[in-house]
Amino acid sequence: MAIKRLFIANRGEIALRIVRAAQALNIETVLAVSDPDRDSAAAQLADRTIVIGPASATKSYLDPRLIVHAAKESGCDGLHPGYGFLSERAILPTLCHAHGIAFVGPEPEVIDALGDKLRARAMAGAAGVPLVPGSDCVASAADARREGDRIGYPVLLKASAGGGGRGMVIANNAEEAEAGFHRASAEAVAAFGDGTLFMERFVPEARHVEVQLMGDGRGNVLHFGERDCSVQRRYQKLVEEAPCAAMPDHLRKQLHESAVALAASVNYRNAGTCEFLFDVKRQEFYFIEVNARIQVEHPVSEMISGFDLVQEQIRIAGGAGLSVSQDQVKLTGHAIECRINAEDVARDFLPSPGRITRWQPPQGDGIRLDSHMTQGAMIPPFYDSMVGKLIVHGSDRADAIARLSAALDAFVVEGVPTTIDLHREIVAHPDFIENHIHTRWLEQVLLPERAKRAA
């Protein structure tokens, strides 16, 4: 049954994005808002808004009972969770199903299974997806040397009982593996009372690549190509692009097939992303995890495919099959997205809420801006600091970079500090232009260079 009235359990740019997608499908929209979000851009566009609670997210956007109660009482037959908040909490689809509301996402059992690292890894292994080479328990220094030789250096020795980096040692060769065993094991005994270790391959300069998936829940799964999200700070993505230009075509094909095989093996329904670590030196990729939601960076895949993923999500949740076949998904050109945050980069990326006094986004061919901001809009201090996503599409990576550079230069925001300047520096950096980056590049190269200049 196609959804007639959609409840949107989110805020910010993604709430606006979902309202627009629903309206394009002639679906009525009811938006949940917290008290300070009453006048948000999404609230102004939605057919109806319902104030579900105060500013505190735990008493509003993070309370599944309030959300489903409001959805039910407002006569909604579908619910879109967006990303973040409750989007990957099985309780939300469980409550939706109990009240006859179609959840825009996977089944709760699938969310739970994929959310458990060990179960997800086992499912990936069973579907033939490459996993990071590693060992079982390592009991002695001799074992560590033998396993290290087999896995290939550098390796990471980790405490089985571990966490937080304690009992963790990197070994670059057999001697370091033996010495590392003694050190890591002693640390693990001291920290956890258990010296059991295991080992896995350490990739010092890895890229983060991920495949956009869409399943119908009946075993049919499409991919919309991969994204490269290697510009990160503390595991937070800042820049995402599609395709991953550093990956050769034969590997790309294997990557897509692996991701589709995993999703098909669980009859995955709706949008999801399979994340991988790409070891450029070895030309191998390994499974990280599956994100069972639409992601922040989905627009880069939309730009290269010309396909609206959020509309497809809503159609599938309403019971429709996939609206295209894999050979109808044509990926062209190159797209790059910058996440613009209201943060003070010079003060360790301090979130800086406040009022936008000037908002002058770039316009032009191949430029897309997903944002809920306008001149005079308030960024409340209670939620994340993202003010928008600037996305460009070019004929190839160099063309996309040129467009992005011009778009960033034309982007004027006043009232709060933003990361726009940092993005200008990233995009102008020779390492970025030549595509010699990895997941720790921003923290190990660009930010230290920046700090040195400022000193």
Next chain:
Amino acid sequence: MAEPVFSSALQTLMEEFSRSGVRELHVRSGDFELYLSSDPAASRVAVGQGGPARPKEPRPPQAVAAENPVQAPVAGNALPADAIIIRAPNLGTFYRAPKPGAANYVEIGSKISVGDEVCLIEVMKLFTAVRADGAGKVHAILAEDGAMVEAGQPLFAVVRE
């Protein structure tokens, strides 16, 4: 005006104002002037950036809750200036009685003290009693029994005796 601290102070002030039940606030200091009003018919516009946080006029796909206070069963037209407004602490279904068939917690004219239970708010079969945060006589009941109310929505107006 670009100072974020100032902006967030204003935002906080507006939120506090909208919760307080105070109907008008007018501040003038040097060349700074601020006028906040909870009356939709206020003839003056707010000075400075952004008006008071007021819920937008709902365009419900279907009639659900009695949203507008003036349509609720009110004895008399306008609320007295010093009325205390008891608001919904969270979204949920508004029930005036502890259980079906039982007498309502309060009626118009009932005298209440701080801490008295005045209604229930139900979310997914979980019932929470709302307690009066002011004492006096119930002057008006501003929401419809059995309807969904939103967080912060006015439920009762109480006048001091």
